[in-house]
Amino acid sequence: MANTHIETKVLQEGYKPENGQPRILPIYQSTTYQYESSEFLGQLFDLTADGHMYTRISNPTTACVEQKLAAMEGGVGAMLTSSGQAASLMAVFNIASAGDNIVSSSTIYGGTLNLFAVTMKRMGIETRFITPEMSAEEMDALFDDRTRLVFGETIANPALTVLDIEAYAELAHRHGVPLIVDNTFATPVLCRPFEFGADIVTHSTTKYLDGHASVVGGCIIDSGNFNWNNGKYPELCEPDESYHGVRYTEQFGKAAYITKARVQLMRDFGCTPNPIGMFLLNNNIESLAVRMDRHCENALKVAQMLEADERISWVNYPMLPSNPDHALAKKYLPKGASGVVSFGVKGGREAATRFMDSLKMAAIVVHVADARTSVLHPASTTHRQLTDQQLVDAGIGPDLVRMSVGIEHIDDIIADIKQALDQIGG
Ligand SMILES: *Cc1c(COP(=O)(O)O)cnc(C)c1O
Numbered sequence: 142m143a144n145t146h147i148e149t150k151v152l153q154e155g156y157k158p159e160n161g162q163p164r165i166l167p168i169y170q171s172t173t174y175q176y177e178s179s180e181f182l183g184q185l186f187d188l189t190a191d192g193h194m195y196t197r198i199s200n201p202t203t204a205c206v207e208q209k210l211a212a213m214e215g216g217v218g219a220m221l222t223s224s225g226q227a228a229s230l231m232a233v234f235n236i237a238s239a240g241d242n243i244v245s246s247s248t249i250y251g252g253t254l255n256l257f258a259v260t261m262k263r264m265g266i267e268t269r270f271i272t273p274e275m276s277a278e279e280m281d282a283l284f285d286d287r288t289r290l291v292f293g294e295t296i297a298n299p300a301l302t303v304l305d306i307e308a309y310a311e312l313a314h315r316h317g318v319p320l321i322v323d324n325t326f327a328t329p330v331l332c333r334p335f336e337f338g339a340d341i342v343t344h345s346t347t348k349y350l351d352g353h354a355s356v357v358g359g360c361i362i363d364s365g366n367f368n369w370n371n372g373k374y375p376e377l378c379e380p381d382e383s384y385h386g387v388r389y390t391e392q393f394g395k396a397a398y399i400t401k402a403r404v405q406l407m408r409d410f411g412c413t414p415n416p417i418g419m420f421l422l423n424n425n426i427e428s429l430a431v432r433m434d435r436h437c438e439n440a441l442k443v444a445q446m447l448e449a450d451e452r453i454s455w456v457n458y459p460m461l462p463s464n465p466d467h468a469l470a471k472k473y474l475p476k477g478a479s480g481v482v483s484f485g486v487k488g489g490r491e492a493a494t495r496f497m498d499s500l501k502m503a504a505i506v507v508h509v510a511d512a513r514t515s516v517l518h519p520a521s522t523t524h525r526q527l528t529d530q531q532l533v534d535a536g537i538g539p540d541l542v543r544m545s546v547g548i549e550h551i552d553d554i555i556a557d558i559k560q561a562l563d564q565i566g567g
Pocket of ligand 1: 224225226227229250252253294298323325326344345346347348357358359
């Protein structure tokens with residue numbers, strides 16, 4: 142089954158019922174598990190037997206969704222978390238401690254930027270940012286012997302830049318560290334970063350994986366490919382005193398990183414997903430491949446229509462030939478660049494807000510990657526504390542509208558945009 146297509150994996154991987162068992166993944170809404178002997182439970186605590194101990198660490202419903210996501214990305218193991226933020230935190234903290242530093246692309250999600258630049262800094266972990274104009278020498282100069290990883294997003298939210306995954310993997314590996322890629326916007330339907338050399342993938346499952354704006358969640362997936370025995374990662378190779386001296390690389394081989402994340406960090410931080418939520422996520426993932434196809438098809442048509450409209454000053458969508466990242470998009474995202482399109486409305490802030498308020502079907506929400514078309518005006522919401530000049534410096538002009546194109550009929554989406562554009566002149 143290893144070579145099946147992603148369209149099949151979203152449905153067939155994960156839960157695999159045996160004779161007479163329920164067809165659909167059962168919800169094991171139980172915090173705890175029962176055993177016939179304390180000896181077996183002892184083996185569970187020693188990590189020498191397989192099974193569940195306590196739902197903070199693992200749960201049978203959640204485990205099936207983890208297996209599905211690992212299969213979809215092509216990894217050896219996955220861990221679901223209570224949010225995408227928890228996934229980013231634990232993916233980094235699993236291999237970085239106070240006094241260490243990490244290297245990250247500067248075009249990343251605002252929540253991740255805060256986590257890295259402010260909160261992780263308070264934990265003693267420094268982030269060194271790669272800006273788009275940096276030379277190869279300047280990038281190399283960011284690394285030293287305390288650098289633990291490189292981080293980037295396949296399609297950055299909200300800048301929509303496309304990560305050159307092969308170049309970032311080469312940079313990371315040349316410095317003996319892994320590449321972690323946040324694959325939230327692309328999903329494994331559009332891009333599987335492990336195929337281009339990434340070592341760890343993270344997700345906010347809140348976005349397209351759920352796709353129906355119903356469950357907040359996150360995930361970390363381990364490719365199993367990184368060699369942790371290079372002298373830089375004693376926390377994975379030397380005895381873990383908080384876990385009766387287990388050596389993760391010795392006992393768990395390729396799954397060392399993801400096992401440590403679960404038995405050490407999930408045990409201690411407890412950012413655990415809820416089994417009912419993971420049941421909903423699992424159901425919604427089943428339609429991911431068809432949804433992504435439609436999101437991409439609709440978003441490209443919206444981007445082309447906007448680019449041809451004289452009331453629009455600019456359009457940012459990587460599949461447009463005019464886009465600076467078009468070549469990268471063709472290489473890494475041959476099926477499309479998701480449903481998110483950003484654009485500027487002539488007339489600035491006032492025209493942008495009038496356009497949005499005039500939309501009849503597309504909803505104003507603080508969310509993206511939903512099956513329903515939605516819009517956000519960052520300048521008056523998520524970034525409203527900034528002045529107009531600060532907004533321009535941050536690449537988020539006062540005219541910027543971010544549209545998350547849904548999977549409704551394209552004619553209805555375009556009709557809604559056209560009638561709203563008609564309102565801004567009047
Ligand atoms: C939304 C988002 C996150 C954070 O995920 P939550 O589930 O909201 O905690 C992280 N990365 C990207 C790219 C996102 O879009």
